[in-house]
Each structure stands twice: as structure tokens, then as C-alpha cells.
Amino acid sequence: MTKRLWAWLILLGLVGVVVFAQQAQKDIFKGRTSQRLDALAFIQPGLGSVMIDGNRFTDVYFAAHGGNWGLAQYQVKEMPEIQEVGEITRPQKAPMLKAFEQTHLLPLAKVIEKKDLTAFDQAFNSAIQGCNGCHVANGYSFINYKLPKTPVEAYLNFNLHTEPKYGETPQK
Numbered sequence: 001m002t003k004r005l006w007a008w009l010i011l012l013g014l015v016g017v018v019v020f021a022q023q024a025q026k027d028i029f030k031g032r033t034s035q036r037l038d039a040l041a042f043i044q045p046g047l048g049s050v051m052i053d054g055n056r057f058t059d060v061y062f063a064a065h066g067g068n069w070g071l072a073q074y075q076v077k078e079m080p081e082i083q084e085v086g087e088i089t090r091p092q093k094a095p096m097l098k099a100f101e102q103t104h105l106l107p108l109a110k111v112i113e114k115k116d117l118t119a120f121d122q123a124f125n126s127a128i129q130g131c132n133g134c135h136v137a138n139g140y141s142f143i144n145y146k147l148p149k150t151p152v153e154a155y156l157n158f159n160l161h162t163e164p165k166y167g168e169t170p171q172k
């Protein structure tokens with residue numbers, strides 16, 4: 001074999017070892033505790049998963065309009081809880097998520113308590129602007145929330161008439 005070929009083979013072998021070492025680092029069952037923790041951190045849900053909460057947000061609208069104020073209240077309270085996952089896994093986005101909670105989710109919770117549908121619609125529309133404003137600010141202007149004509153979680157009974165007595169607001 002020529003020297004050149006040997007050099008290539010050795011290089012390929014080295015690349016293989018490096019790739020293998022990196023893979024090994026991403027094993028949650030093997031390696032040092034710190035490596036296993038890194039592997040666990042690596043697979044935590046980021047903002048994309050948290051944003052599936054868009055379904056919850058949509059539920060809030062249909063619940064309020066169907067008269068199921070208890071469900072609207074419950075969903076608006078659950079939203080910041082799932083956002084906390086994003087605040088921990090994407091700490092640089094935490095201040096914006098917190099600001100969204102304070103500026104939009106709290107007022108929404110307040111108008112739900114009052115069962116004031118006109119104020120609800122205003123608060124809901126301004127929250128939509130908050131959602132999409134944050135997408136633009138983060139370079140995701142192509143992710144634009146738009147209220148669907150029918151609820152996504154259609155298996156929930158939005159027309160069950162209940163009172164907003166769930167009792168907790170999104171305030172932590």
C-alpha cells in the first residue's frame with residue numbers, strides 16, 4: 001500500500017474514534033454522571049414542544065365562547081406551567097416567556113373570572129399579537145398563530161356550562 005493510502009486510513013480511523021466518543025457521551029445509561037446528565041439535558045423539550053400549547057390556547061377561546069368558563073380557566077392556568085419547561089430548557093428565552101405570561105395570560109385569566117366575553121375577545125386578540133410578536137422577535141415570523149374555525153381538541157365539551165371556579169390564576 002502506498003503511504004498516501006495509509007495516511008487516509010489512519011485519518012478515517014481517527015474520525016471514527018471521535019464520532020464514537022461523541023456518541024458515547026450521549027448515552028443516558030453509561031459514562032460518568034456528568035456525561036449522563038449532559039445526555040439527559042440534550043434531549044429535553046425545547047420551545048417547539050412547549051408551543052404545542054397553542055392547542056391549549058385555542059381551547060381557551062372555544063371554552064369561553066361555549067360557556068365552559070371552568071375549562072377556559074383551567075387551560076389558561078396550565079399554559080404557564082408548560083412554559084416553565086421552556087424557561088428551564090431555553091433559559092435565554094425565559095424573560096420573554098415571563099413577560100408574555102404577565103402581559104397576556106394574567107389579563108386573560110382575569111376576564112375569564114368575570115365571564116366578560118367582550119373583554120375576553122380583546123384580551124385574546126392582544127395575546128395572539130403577543131404570540132406572533134415573539135415569533136417575529138426570535139426570527140420565526142413564518143410561525144403565525146391564527147385562530148382555527150373549529151377547536152383542535154374537539155373531544156372536549158366546550159359547551160358544557162360551568163363557572164370559573166377552578167380557583168387558581170397563572171400567577172406564581
Ligand code: HEC
Nearest residue numbers: 046047048051054057096097100131134135138140143145
Ligand atoms: C417567548 C417568545 C414566544 C412566545 C410568547 C410564544 N412563542 Fe411560539 N414559538 C417561539 C419560538 C422561539 C418558536 C420556535 C420553536 C423553537 O425554538 O424550537 C415558537 C414556535 C411556535 C409554534 C410551532 C411549534 C412547532 O414546532 O410545531 C407554535 C404552534 C407556536 N409557537 C404557537 C404559539 C402560541 C399560540 C403562542 C401564544 C399563546 C406562542 N407561540 C407564544 C417563541 C414564542
